Amino acid sequence: MDSDLQPQHAPGLRKRLAELTREINAVEEQLAALDGDAQLELRQPRTFQPVHSPSTPAEKVALFLELFATRRSVFPQRWENARTGKDGYSPVCDNEWHPGI
Known part of the structure; x- marks a missing residue:
């Protein structure tokens, strides 16, 4: 200065x-x-309200669709951890594990 x-x-x-x-x-x-x-x-970054456990499944799906609406190749996949007993959903791509990716 x-x-x-x-x-x-x-x-x-x-x-x-x-x-x-x-x-x-x-x-x-x-x-x-x-x-x-x-x-x-x-553009100002969009702000989203956090999703809490009391959120309904419909609210959670709506948030997921809003976040990934432009990515048709991304979808939720359910996972379970047998060791810890935890489960949930994670976003995955339709080209996951394809050679050359």
């Missing part, structure tokens, strides 16, 4: 930041026009 920055520089820096933001937006629009349907907007 520059040692010669003073509080009176803040308005100028804010103005420069606004100019750069406008320039970034203009370049993103140009790229979007070139890329066609490509989405170049910055």
Whole structure:
């Protein structure tokens, strides 16, 4: 950071930041026009409510489908651990254990 920055520089820096933001937006629009349907907007990460044991099976399935909706090759697979007695579901791919993957 520059040692010669003073509080009176803040308005100028804010103005420069606004100019750069406008320039970034203009370049993103140009790229979007070139890329066609490509989405170049910055997206905020979606937040999900945690799934608790009291959640109904339908709520859990709905969450799973929402998380993996775009991946048709991913589906739940039931597993059981005979040693510990635990069981559950894990996401797996339809190409699991295929050579070359």
